[in-house]
Each structure stands twice: as C-alpha cells, then as structure tokens.
Amino acid sequence: MSHTVAAAKRKSGESVRKPAHPSIHPDEIDAFLRTVRSLFGIDLSSYRRSSLSRRLFRRIRLAGGSSLAEYLDILAANPAEREHLSRLLTIPVTEFFRDSKVFDCIEKEILPPLLLDGGLDGGNGRELRTWCPGCASGEEAYSLAVSLERALPAGFRREKIRLFATDVDERSVDRARRGWFGADRVRALPPEVIGTFFHPSGRGYVVDERIRRFIRFGRHDLLKDSPIGHLDLLLCRNVLIYFEREQQERVIARLASAVRPGGFIAFGSSEALAVPSAFGLEPFDPALRIYRKAG
Ligand SMILES: C[S@@+](CC[C@H](N)C(=O)[O-])C[C@H]1O[C@@H](n2cnc3c(N)ncnc32)[C@H](O)[C@@H]1O
Missing domain, CATH: 1.10.155 (Chemotaxis Receptor Methyltransferase Cher; domain 1)
Structure with a gap:
C-alpha cells in the first residue's frame, strides 16, 4: 500500500x-x-x-x-x-505541453546538464535516451522533442538523441507517427512555437521534419512488454492511473529499472509516489511528480 x-x-x-x-x-x-x-x-x-x-x-x-x-x-x-x-481503456486524452511547468523544468533544469554529459561527445556509442510510453496521439513526445531542440547546445550531434514514443493502441501510434494535428489541437501553442516547429497543412499543421526526426514511434504494452532500457529521461504520464494498484507498482518498478542512475522519471500530476525510495528513486521536483534514479 x-x-x-x-x-x-x-x-x-x-x-x-x-x-x-x-x-x-x-x-x-x-x-x-x-x-x-x-x-x-x-x-x-x-x-x-x-x-x-x-x-x-x-x-x-x-x-x-x-x-x-x-x-x-x-x-x-x-x-x-x-x-x-x-480499446475500452485506451483513453487518448492528451495535449501539447500538458502541465507546462513540467516541460519548463525538463527544458531548463533537466536537459541542459544531460546534454552536456561529456560521454555524448565521444565515439563510445553513448546516446541521450528518452522514452514516452503511453504517448497517445503523440503530443507529449513532440513537446519533448521541441524542448530537446531548444535545449541543444550549438554543434550538438542530433544523431546522439533517441526519443522513443510508444502506446499499446496501434491506432494512436499511427496517428502520432503521421505528425498531423488539426488547428484546434495546436491553437493553445505560442505563435512562435507554431511558426518554428509546424507547417500549415490542410485544416491543420504538420510537425517540422527536424522535430520528427528525433522520434521513433512503436507499439508497446507497459503491462506485458519489457521496457526500453538505459534511459536518461522517461515520461510516463497519465497512464498508471488506469491500472490496478498491484500493476501500478509492478510497472513503476520495471520503469525505474530502465532508467540509468542519475536519470529522471516524470509521472502525471495525480500520480505522486508515496515512497519513491521503494523504487530506487529520489524526489527531484515532487510537486511536478519528477523523480531521479538514485546512484
Ligand atoms: C490519457 S493518455 C496519456 C497521454 C500522455 N501520456 C499524456 O499524459 O498526455 C493514456 C494513454 O495510455 C495508453 N495505455 C493504456 N494502457 C496502456 C498499456 N498497457 N501500455 C501502454 N500504453 C497504455 C492509452 O492507449 C492512452 O493513449
């Protein structure tokens, strides 16, 4: 409990x-x-x-x-x-920069030191690895890609960045991969974000190729499939609330084990961990539900 x-x-x-x-x-x-x-x-x-x-x-x-x-x-x-x-429990409610303070924290406090990791410069295969499981129609992953793009130091080699975005629902994954959003979906974004990272397309907008290139979309079931590993940053937001308590704990433990020591996990605003240390995590910004892997 x-x-x-x-x-x-x-x-x-x-x-x-x-x-x-x-x-x-x-x-x-x-x-x-x-x-x-x-x-x-x-x-x-x-x-x-x-x-x-x-x-x-x-x-x-x-x-x-x-x-x-x-x-x-x-x-x-x-x-x-x-x-x-x-499909009864695949509830694809999402939006760009949902809980904007989380993305502010990621862009200003979490990504800059991660991107300065000296290992990323070498020929040692070290990558910056991020994952959004339960990504629904992709808004969360594209928001993270925008934050990454804005946080990149000059001359950073983009091929060193991996952003995986997955969902159990194949149809959501297809929609996310298309990268097209109706005008109502992007309306709340600042005009400079729309101008820089989107292009008008029909009755909506398509995400710019620079941002799309960061992301690999795929199907993944958090309850059944092994997690993607060696992560620096994992955003699993507003998915765990649909699981029974026992499954939540099992999934959190597996996700925590997929993060490198010193890496970060963000959960949804109503998904606070009562005892983060039980999963080898430390509070980083508990009000924002952001935790850090110990070690
Ligand atoms: C409410 S949306 C959250 C979207 C996004 N993470 C956000 O916070 O805006 C929940 C998503 O979790 C997905 N989902 C439900 N069960 C899942 C499972 N077992 N494995 C992976 N994704 C799952 C649903 O298909 C849905 O797209």
Missing part, C-alpha cells in the same frame, strides 16, 4: 470494493473478465475496476445489451464489438 500511486490510493481506499453497477457484484465483473480473456484473448484484468466498469456498462448499452451475459453473446457474434472492448 505504502508504495503505491497516491491518487489511486485515495480513490480506491475503500476496503470493500463498491459495485460497478447497482445490480452487479464486483466478483461478477471479475468472472466476466476471466471469460473474455479465455474466449477472446482480451485481457483487461490489470485495469482499475472503477474506470473499467463505468466504461464497460456504457459500452454494453451502446452495443444494445443489458447485462454482462448478454454482452458475451454480442461479443461472440460481432468482431467489431471485440475491437471496441479491447
């Missing part, structure tokens, strides 16, 4: 789980999830029951069902519905 994400602790603090739906017991949901996994290979068991069941019942109504049993029949008959169910 003590190691967990504070927000989840607050929200799921009850010792007895409340029913997701007035007439349905949480055990029935667990049984439903087991059946769905064995029949259709869709595994939602690691996701928090509260958000899962809310969304599940909305989905059942939209599919024309009125109970879990009926919904199982609908799933068996309809592959498109199985697709909807597997």
Whole structure:
C-alpha cells in the first residue's frame, strides 16, 4: 500500500470494493473478465475496476445489451464489438505541453546538464535516451522533442538523441507517427512555437521534419512488454492511473529499472509516489511528480 500511486490510493481506499453497477457484484465483473480473456484473448484484468466498469456498462448499452451475459453473446457474434472492448481503456486524452511547468523544468533544469554529459561527445556509442510510453496521439513526445531542440547546445550531434514514443493502441501510434494535428489541437501553442516547429497543412499543421526526426514511434504494452532500457529521461504520464494498484507498482518498478542512475522519471500530476525510495528513486521536483534514479 505504502508504495503505491497516491491518487489511486485515495480513490480506491475503500476496503470493500463498491459495485460497478447497482445490480452487479464486483466478483461478477471479475468472472466476466476471466471469460473474455479465455474466449477472446482480451485481457483487461490489470485495469482499475472503477474506470473499467463505468466504461464497460456504457459500452454494453451502446452495443444494445443489458447485462454482462448478454454482452458475451454480442461479443461472440460481432468482431467489431471485440475491437471496441479491447480499446475500452485506451483513453487518448492528451495535449501539447500538458502541465507546462513540467516541460519548463525538463527544458531548463533537466536537459541542459544531460546534454552536456561529456560521454555524448565521444565515439563510445553513448546516446541521450528518452522514452514516452503511453504517448497517445503523440503530443507529449513532440513537446519533448521541441524542448530537446531548444535545449541543444550549438554543434550538438542530433544523431546522439533517441526519443522513443510508444502506446499499446496501434491506432494512436499511427496517428502520432503521421505528425498531423488539426488547428484546434495546436491553437493553445505560442505563435512562435507554431511558426518554428509546424507547417500549415490542410485544416491543420504538420510537425517540422527536424522535430520528427528525433522520434521513433512503436507499439508497446507497459503491462506485458519489457521496457526500453538505459534511459536518461522517461515520461510516463497519465497512464498508471488506469491500472490496478498491484500493476501500478509492478510497472513503476520495471520503469525505474530502465532508467540509468542519475536519470529522471516524470509521472502525471495525480500520480505522486508515496515512497519513491521503494523504487530506487529520489524526489527531484515532487510537486511536478519528477523523480531521479538514485546512484
Ligand atoms: C490519457 S493518455 C496519456 C497521454 C500522455 N501520456 C499524456 O499524459 O498526455 C493514456 C494513454 O495510455 C495508453 N495505455 C493504456 N494502457 C496502456 C498499456 N498497457 N501500455 C501502454 N500504453 C497504455 C492509452 O492507449 C492512452 O493513449
């Protein structure tokens, strides 16, 4: 309990789980999830029951069902519905420079010393490695790329920088890779950022090639796949809140092990670590949910 994400602790603090739906017991949901996994290979068991069941019942109504049993029949008959169910917990809400103070801190306090690391100059294969898992449609990764570009010392060799951006949801990854954003998505950005890092394209904007070149997009499931390693900076924001406490702890431990000693991890604004040392982390700017790997 003590190691967990504070927000989840607050929200799921009850010792007895409340029913997701007035007439349905949480055990029935667990049984439903087991059946769905064995029949259709869709595994939602690691996701928090509260958000899962809310969304599940909305989905059942939209599919024309009125109970879990009926919904199982609908799933068996309809592959498109199985697709909807597997995407139930991929919630692609994001924005450029979300929680702008986090990006200010990254650009002004974290990146400059990392970029001055003498090892990056040598022919020793040392790279500056960054990763945004759960990147949704890419705004977070492109924001980090803009911060990197602005923090680069003159003459820095760009090929030394790796920015991985991944998501469990293939469609989000495709959208992110395209690097095109509707005008409403970039509206809140300062005009000089739009002018420097975007080009008008149709009814929106496409990200400049200089920024795109930093990023490698791919599919990655935080619950199943091994983490990308040897990281200097990892942004895993607003993803852990959807996981059950046990899974949060497992994922945080794996992510922390993927960061080099002295490297940084940023979580979302409601994802404070109660005991960072349990994961070998030290607070760097706890108000911003930024931690540093000890050692
Ligand atoms: C609310 S968005 C957060 C986007 C971005 N990190 C931000 O803070 O703006 C959550 C993202 O987590 C992704 N996600 C959910 N489960 C995941 C998992 N098991 N592995 C990787 N990504 C996952 C969803 O597909 C979604 O794109």
